[in-house]
Amino acid sequence: MNKKTGTLSRRKFIAGAGAMSGILLTGCDTNIYTPPVIRSGLMGVSDVLTMASQRLLMSGQGLVKEYETSDITKDFPAWGRTNPEDENYQQMASTGFTDWSLSVGGLVNRPSSFSLQDLKRLPPRTQTTMHICEQGWSAIAQWTGVPLTTLLEAAGGVKQEARYVVIDTYDGWYDAYDMFDVVHPQTILAYGMNGKDVPQGNGAPVRLRVERHCGYRNLKFLKSVQVVASVEDIGLGKGGLLSDYNWHWYAGA
Amino acid sequence: MALKQSENWIHRHNYNVRICHWINVICFTYLLLSGIMMFLQFPELYWGDVGFRGYEAIFKLSNWGLTWEEADALGNRQWGRNYHFLFAWVFLFNNLIYVGWNLRNRHFSKRMWPRRDELHKDNLKEELNQHLHLRAAKGDAAKKYNVLQKLSYLIVIFVLFPFMVISGVAQMPAFTSISPELIDLFGGRQSARTLHAISTLLLVLFVVIHVFEVFVAGAINHIRAMITGKYYLPTEDKI
Numbered sequence: 001m002n003k004k005t006g007t008l009s010r011r012k013f014i015a016g017a018g019a020m021s022g023i024l025l026t027g028c029d030t031n032i033y034t035p036p037v038i039r040s041g042l043m044g045v046s047d048v049l050t051m052a053s054q055r056l057l058m059s060g061q062g063l064v065k066e067y068e069t070s071d072i073t074k075d076f077p078a079w080g081r082t083n084p085e086d087e088n089y090q091q092m093a094s095t096g097f098t099d100w101s102l103s104v105g106g107l108v109n110r111p112s113s114f115s116l117q118d119l120k121r122l123p124p125r126t127q128t129t130m131h132i133c134e135q136g137w138s139a140i141a142q143w144t145g146v147p148l149t150t151l152l153e154a155a156g157g158v159k160q161e162a163r164y165v166v167i168d169t170y171d172g173w174y175d176a177y178d179m180f181d182v183v184h185p186q187t188i189l190a191y192g193m194n195g196k197d198v199p200q201g202n203g204a205p206v207r208l209r210v211e212r213h214c215g216y217r218n219l220k221f222l223k224s225v226q227v228v229a230s231v232e233d234i235g236l237g238k239g240g241l242l243s244d245y246n247w248h249w250y251a252g253a
Numbered sequence: 254m255a256l257k258q259s260e261n262w263i264h265r266h267n268y269n270v271r272i273c274h275w276i277n278v279i280c281f282t283y284l285l286l287s288g289i290m291m292f293l294q295f296p297e298l299y300w301g302d303v304g305f306r307g308y309e310a311i312f313k314l315s316n317w318g319l320t321w322e323e324a325d326a327l328g329n330r331q332w333g334r335n336y337h338f339l340f341a342w343v344f345l346f347n348n349l350i351y352v353g354w355n356l357r358n359r360h361f362s363k364r365m366w367p368r369r370d371e372l373h374k375d376n377l378k379e380e381l382n383q384h385l386h387l388r389a390a391k392g393d394a395a396k397k398y399n400v401l402q403k404l405s406y407l408i409v410i411f412v413l414f415p416f417m418v419i420s421g422v423a424q425m426p427a428f429t430s431i432s433p434e435l436i437d438l439f440g441g442r443q444s445a446r447t448l449h450a451i452s453t454l455l456l457v458l459f460v461v462i463h464v465f466e467v468f469v470a471g472a473i474n475h476i477r478a479m480i481t482g483k484y485y486l487p488t489e490d491k492i
Contacts (some may be wrong), residue, residue, distance in 0.1 A: 046339040057431045065429035065436075077305045130302060130442060132426040135330065136295035137305035138442050212427035247331055248338070252425055 031163060032180040035249040036231045036239040043248075051250040055180065063186055064211045067128040072194055073139040076131075078201025081171045084221050089170040097205035102189070106166070106227035110156030116191060116205055122146045122154055125188050133215035134251065141202075143209050144192030148182050151189060151225065161229040164239070167208055170221040175240035176231045176249075177210060177217075186211040189222065214251050216242065263396060265484035267360065273351035274479055280344040281460065287337040288453060293328025296321065298450055302441035311447065341421065348414055364398060365407060371400040389470035392489035409459055413452055420449040 033052040038044040084090075092100045097116055105111040128142040148165065152158055164176040181187055188209045191198060198204045203220025210217055217240075231237060236244040243249040266274075296314030297306065304310065306321070314324050355361055370376060380401050383390075390399060398406070419435070422428065423445040429436055439445040467475045471487065478484035 042339055043335055046335075046342050049342050050338055054425060054427065058427055062430040064427065065433045071302075073303050075307065077307070079305075130426075130429070132424075132442065133295075133305075134334075136291075136297075136446060137308075139303050139305055139308075212430060214426055245331070246335075248334065251334075252427070 032178060035243075036164065036176065036178070037237065037243070037249065039246070039248070047248050047250065050248070050252050054250075054252045058180075058212065061180075061184055064129055067130065067140050069128060069142060071140050072128060072142055076139045076141050076194075076202065077137065078199070079133060079135075079137070080216065081173075081220065082201040084169075084171040086170045086172075089221060093200065093204065100205050102206065102222055103224045104151060104155040104226075105224070107159040107162040107229060108152060108155040108157065108227050109159065112155050114151070114154070119146050119151070119189065119191055119206065122150050124192075125185070126192075127186055127188070127209070127211070129186070129209070129211050131215050131218065135215075142192075142194050143188065143190040144195075145188040145190035145206070145209065147185060148187045148189060148208075148225075152182070152227070158227050162227045164228050164231055166226045166228055166231065166234050167219050168223045168226070169219050170223050173219055173241050174235055175217055175219060175242075176228070176234060181210050181212065184210075184212065189225075217251065261486045261488065263484050263486050264482055265396075265478040266482050267358070268482065269351065269354045269358075270360070271479055271482060273347055273354075276343065276347045277351075280340045280347060281456070283336050283340040284344060285453065285457070287333040287335075287340070290329045290333035291337065292450070293324045294330045294333075296324040296328075298447040299443040300440065300447060301443055304443035304446075312450075341418070344414075345418060348410070352410065365403050367400050367403045371403070376400065384466075387469050389487070391487040395470075395487055405459060405462075409456065413456055413459075416452050417449065417456070420445050420452060424449070 033055050034048055035051060039047055092098075101113045101115045102119070103111070103113045123146075124144055125147050126142060126144040128140060130138050130140050132138045152165075162179070164178055165182050166174060166176045168174045177187075186209065189206050190203075190209050191206045193199065193202055198207055203218075203222075206222045207220045208218050208222060228234070231239040235241060238244050239249045242251075293314075295306075296319070297304070297310040298312035299308060300311050315321055319327075377400065380399055383399075384401060389395070420439065423435055423439060424442070436442055436445065439448060474485050474487075
């Protein structure tokens with residue numbers, strides 16, 4: 001019994017040490033250097049080191065490389081889930097997503113709902129970038145969509161306590177993104193791919209592009225955008241579907 | 254006689270070398286295993302920026318007797334990612350400490366940097382000959398690293414280790430927002446991944462030869478020396 005307590009407190013201590021290293025790196029705002037939930041034990045220390053060091057390197061908020069149109073990959077893979085079973089989704093897909101809408105809620109000043117047409121009326125951004133899958137593959141495509149910040153502005157802007165943007169999808173996926181990624185100019189909700197509508201296999205009608213992250217965090221088949229102060233109430237409370245399954249939330253590579 | 258034997262005990266490795274060596278053994282084991290676990294779930298290598306299943310590959314595990322599905326079933330990316338990152342950090346800190354420490358106490362310049370005469374063609378030929386005939390060094394020659402040891406250790410520590418770290422970091426999706434030039438230098442994102450794998454094979458080759466040489470030169474004596482620091486100097490053959 002005593003031994004058990006000892007193990008736990010040691011774990012807590014190590015996790016605490018991980019959090020501390022994040023604090024030391026920033027001085028004040030640890031938010032962008034540490035994940036919302038730090039895993040226990042040495043994994044937590046490793047997570048914080050990985051995230052903090054990468055965020056430090058990225059602190060200039062530079063853009064990832066944008067390619068020429070001629071670099072676009074033919075036969076861009078449709079990987080992972082390609083056809084959500086959700087009934088509503090199937091219904092909307094059969095009518096060309098004219099009934100689809102994206103709800104933007106939570107800590108925004110004017111919770112609203114955006115149809116595909118509404119999104120297309122907002123100032124767009126087009127970027128030709130490399131999609132890098134966590135499994136190892138990569139391919140180049142051109143994406144057109146609304147910057148996430150533009151969308152949040154259209155919903156009246158975020159409230160002061162806003163820390164994460166949580167996105168839900170029609171294939172049951174969810175993930176949270178911190179403000180460091182939300183405000184990045186290349187973070188867009190893409191409705192166009194290579195000059196056409198986003199094909200079903202690549203996330204129709206709208207998918208997220210967070211270009212500094214692995215492919216799986218570029219969620220497909222978007223359903224809703226929610227601004228929150230904490231990820232506590234999202235899924236199992238660890239900040240995303242894969243982190244709920246004990247993956248590193250930030251991943252980063 | 255007893256006195257004479259005790260004179261044969263020398264101090265071979267300082268404690269920093271010993272500690273860092275065994276930490277590296279643990280790191281290497283975990284990094285290799287976790288790397289393989291990730292690779293098995295995407296068992297192809299490509300050159301350039303682009304690569305995916307169906308794209309022209311330069312290496313396919315399926316051509317070597319393991320189908321994509323079989324490899325996938327053996328792999329485990331979640332475990333692989335967790336431990337690859339964790340031990341990459343341990344590995345990095347361990348080697349920074351090792352290099353810093355041994356630069357400071359002049360271990361590299363005194364014991365590991367090859368002398369000019371050692372690099373002479375005749376000496377290299379002679380050393381290689383000794384190695385190929387599996388003749389272990391004895392007497393005074395066994396007190397120091399031979400030139401092939403020195404060169405292979407220096408290459409591993411100062412070329413392959415940094416290369417592993419850089420080609421690993423270059424695989425982060427955000428990397429082009431930090432240093433697009435380095436990715437171009439590798440020849441593209443997939444090339445960085447492929448070079449990371451090739452460099453792994455070179456390290457495995459080093460470990461295989463290294464362990465083999467330990468057995469040639471006397472496994473117990475050398476492993477004991479790497480643990481306790483004490484090494485029993487083999488006497489020269491009497492003619």
